[in-house]
Amino acid sequence: MSILLDKNTKVLVQGITGKIGQAQTKWMLAYGTKIVAGVTPGRGGARVEGVPVFDSVVEAVKETGAEASVFFVPARSVKDTVFETLEAGIKLVVVVTEHIPVHDTMEMRAEARKAKATLLGPTTPGILTVGEAKMGIIPGNLFPKVGGRAGVISRSGTLAYEVGGILAKAGTAPSTVVGMGADPVVLTDLADILKCFAADPATDFVTIVGEVGGIQEEMAAEYIAEKFKKPVIAYIAGRHTPEGKRMGHAGAIVQRGMGSVQSKVAALEKAGALIAKTPAEIGTLAQRLTGATA
Amino acid sequence: MRLHEHEAASLFRQAGVPVAPFAVARTADEALAALEKVELPVVIKAQVLVGSRGKHGGILTAATADEVRTKTATLLGSAVRGFAVESVMVSKKVLIAQELYVGVTVDAVAGAITVILGTAGGIDVETVAKERPEALYRKTVVPPAELRGHEARLLAREAGFRGDLMVKIADVLIALYRVFRKSDAMIAEVNPLVVTPDENLWAVDAVLEVDDSALFRHPEMPKDTLARIDHPIERAAKQIGVSYVDLDGDIAIISSGAGLGMATMDVVGQRLKPANFLETGGGITEELMYKTTDLVLQKPGLKGLLINLYGGINPIHEGAKGIVRVLKEKRVKIPVVAKALGNRQEETWATLREAGVIIVTDITTEAAVDALCDALNH
Numbered sequence: 017m018s019i020l021l022d023k024n025t026k027v028l029v030q031g032i033t034g035k036i037g038q039a040q041t042k043w044m045l046a047y048g049t050k051i052v053a054g055v056t057p058g059r060g061g062a063r064v065e066g067v068p069v070f071d072s073v074v075e076a077v078k079e080t081g082a083e084a085s086v087f088f089v090p091a092r093s094v095k096d097t098v099f100e101t102l103e104a105g106i107k108l109v110v111v112v113t114e115h116i117p118v119h120d121t122m123e124m125r126a127e128a129r130k131a132k133a134t135l136l137g138p139t140t141p142g143i144l145t146v147g148e149a150k151m152g153i154i155p156g157n158l159f160p161k162v163g164g165r166a167g168v169i170s171r172s173g174t175l176a177y178e179v180g181g182i183l184a185k186a187g188t189a190p191s192t193v194v195g196m197g198a199d200p201v202v203l204t205d206l207a208d209i210l211k212c213f214a215a216d217p218a219t220d221f222v223t224i225v226g227e228v229g230g231i232q233e234e235m236a237a238e239y240i241a242e243k244f245k246k247p248v249i250a251y252i253a254g255r256h257t258p259e260g261k262r263m264g265h266a267g268a269i270v271q272r273g274m275g276s277v278q279s280k281v282a283a284l285e286k287a288g289a290l291i292a293k294t295p296a297e298i299g300t301l302a303q304r305l306t307g308a309t310a
Numbered sequence: 311m312r313l314h315e316h317e318a319a320s321l322f323r324q325a326g327v328p329v330a331p332f333a334v335a336r337t338a339d340e341a342l343a344a345l346e347k348v349e350l351p352v353v354i355k356a357q358v359l360v361g362s363r364g365k366h367g368g369i370l371t372a373a374t375a376d377e378v379r380t381k382t383a384t385l386l387g388s389a390v391r392g393f394a395v396e397s398v399m400v401s402k403k404v405l406i407a408q409e410l411y412v413g414v415t416v417d418a419v420a421g422a423i424t425v426i427l428g429t430a431g432g433i434d435v436e437t438v439a440k441e442r443p444e445a446l447y448r449k450t451v452v453p454p455a456e457l458r459g460h461e462a463r464l465l466a467r468e469a470g471f472r473g474d475l476m477v478k479i480a481d482v483l484i485a486l487y488r489v490f491r492k493s494d495a496m497i498a499e500v501n502p503l504v505v506t507p508d509e510n511l512w513a514v515d516a517v518l519e520v521d522d523s524a525l526f527r528h529p530e531m532p533k534d535t536l537a538r539i540d541h542p543i544e545r546a547a548k549q550i551g552v553s554y555v556d557l558d559g560d561i562a563i564i565s566s567g568a569g570l571g572m573a574t575m576d577v578v579g580q581r582l583k584p585a586n587f588l589e590t591g592g593g594i595t596e597e598l599m600y601k602t603t604d605l606v607l608q609k610p611g612l613k614g615l616l617i618n619l620y621g622g623i624n625p626i627h628e629g630a631k632g633i634v635r636v637l638k639e640k641r642v643k644i645p646v647v648a649k650a651l652g653n654r655q656e657e658t659w660a661t662l663r664e665a666g667v668i669i670v671t672d673i674t675t676e677a678a679v680d681a682l683c684d685a686l687n688h
Contacts, residue, residue, distance in 0.1 A: 036623060040623070043653065091523065092526060092527070112623070114591060114592060115522075115523040116523060117494050117521050117523045117524035117527075118416055118494075118496065118521050118523070118524075119453060119491065119494050119521065119524065120524075121421075122416070122421060122422055122423065122452070122453045123453050123454050125421045125422075126421075126422070126452045126453070141622055141623075153592075153622040153623040154622055155620065155621055155622045155651070155652035155653050157652065157653070157655075158651060158652065158673070170569070171569060172567055172568060172569015172570060172572075172573075173567050173569065173570075173620075173622065174565070174566055174567030174569060174570035174620045174622070175567065175569035175570045175572075175573050176569075177620045177622065177651070177652065178570065178573070178620070178673060178674070178675065181651070181673035182673055182674060185673060198568060198569065200416060200418050200496075201416060201418060201421045202421070205421075225569070227568070227569050227572055228572065230418050231418055231419055232418075235419065251573075253569050253572035253573040253576060254572040254575075254576070255575075255576045255579070256557075256572075256575040256576055256579040256584060257572060257575070257587075258555070258557070293576075294573070294576060294577050294580070294675075294676065295573050295577070295674065295675060295676075296577075296674040296675070296676045299674075
């Protein structure tokens with residue numbers, strides 16, 4: 017079991033004929049993902065790794081029944097492509113692309129809400145359900161063959177890999193790893209992804225991998241305190257971040273106490289979450305929570 | 311990218327914001343010539359990209375032409391909060407009955423745009439938000455919607471304004487919202503917006519920060535993005551296409567993601583002192599890694615280098631070749647520890663090992679830091 021994605025999900029790859037699109041399609045197929053179609057306007061009729069390519073999303077959906085889409089589309093085309101994808105009825109979209117203008121993200125977010133679709137990103141590594149399927153760029157070889165019972169939600173990409181691997185090593189492997197993206201405005205909120213895990217009978221507890229900047233963790237803390245019944249482990253990266261400095265992620269900027277590690281940790285701790293001070297501590301806390309051993 | 315006040319002021323004026331008459335001067339003579347366009351008395355403002363200029367001697371007033379010459383000369387030779395003053399803005403000094411705050415910004419909570427009208431302007435708005443939140447009136451707008459006339463008037467009315475003044479304030483809010491949208495801004499702000507005794511409005515300040523990711527569609531924006539970065543290594547990093555932040559310590563760090571980079575700093579910080587934050591993002595090539603490794607090693611007094619990479623979208627086996635080239639060319643003597651996991655990790659390890667890099671295959675960053683401490687006998 018899992019959230020949002022499993023081995024039966026029919027996946028569409030947009031921008032499949034590009035260099036990154038091709039390489040990642042190969043990795044996703046190798047992991048077991050059921051990729052049924054690709055879209056690159058102007059390249060309809062081609063094949064990439066045996067996957068048929070279409071000119072439009074509507075066509076791809078009609079011909080193959082694709083129900084989820086992952087983007088390897090250049091930043092300047094992402095907004096239009098998201099609108100096209102939502103219009104074609106797709107309800108799960110993973111936007112891997114980084115450096116998307118925030119005004120575009122705000123418009124996409126509004127459109128996604130209207131369409132009642134889950135859009136991950138921008139700047140997300142995607143989603144991986146251990147042992148079943150992955151959409152995006154999370155390397156599969158960091159995880160065991162069979163999924164466990166730990167949900168992972170991460171704002172950062174690379175850190176999601178590390179935490180997923182740490183949980184697996186601790187004997188508490190992830191069920192689904194979700195990257196939500198690290199831009200100042202995200203397409204789906206952390207709390208909304210928590211709701212998916214709340215409803216998943218195969219997930220026993222959730223690990224939140226947050227970072228300095230933005231207020232997603234603070235907003236999620238309110239939801240956890242009020243409604244979320246499963247245990248939560250949280251690690252917030254960036255204790256050594258100097259104030260007022262941008263740390264690569266557009267969202268990771270500390271200004272006058274807002275979005276600081278301290279405010280996030282305090283909010284999550286108050287909501288009952290177990291706080292890890294380093295990524296490795298997540299493994300220790302997960303073992304304590306589940307009684308698992310490495 | 312943050313714009314200079316005079317650049318923002320020009321864009322605001324084009325959009326219909328009533329900006330007090332001004333001219334830009336790079337010499338005292340130019341400031342005198344400005345008086346043909348701008349009536350005395352005037353305010354002379356250092357054009358530097360930092361806030362609180364007033365408190366740090368960057369804003370002076372002048373009532374006579376002589377004062378304009380001497381005070382401009384004073385400012386042009388000086389630095390405000392460490393930023394050299396290369397030009398000043400000469401603006402008409404307006405009479406003040408009340409100072410307001412107007413701002414439009416990206417609101418991370420709503421994932422939308424927030425328009426703010428404050429009845430206590432002229433002071434730091436974050437302080438107002440903390441101490442007198444009741445003085446700030448907000449309206450959330452979900453783009454692509456515009457801020458409509460009636461919405462802006464309602465906001466001004468809620469803030470207690472009536473009659474012509476209410477309408478004029480609403481017009482400023484609408485104009486500011488337009489600039490914000492048109493220029494892909496992160497923030498557009500006037501603080502203060504002055505109400506004169508005869509109830510006219512003058513913007514006597516202009517802040518505009520444009521989203522770097524949107525600059526590709528704004529040919530009208532200044533081209534000197536790089537020159538606006540103060541720190542030389544941070545500037546060079548931007549040129550390469552990576553993010554670098556200078557820190558106090560002596561352990562150089564290279565990571566392939568922002569979150570991983572911050573976590574690496576956290577873990578290194580427990581036992582050693584990070585010299586920098588560096589993240590490559592998803593664009594690793596041999597060349598990018600060559601330039602990046604060369605860059606972080608420029609800082610004097612380094613004791614070690616920690617490389618923390620994941621091969622998801624990044625071809626780390628290509629990146630490894632770039633790292634090795636630098637280590638060989640520069641004959642690097644400090645210990646170099648690498649944790650590189652993911653797609654094609656074995657090839658990556660072999661390339662790095664051959665150049666004497668200590669390879670850590672455990673998934674935890676702690677293990678990499680332990681290995682570095684061992685190498686340093688720390």
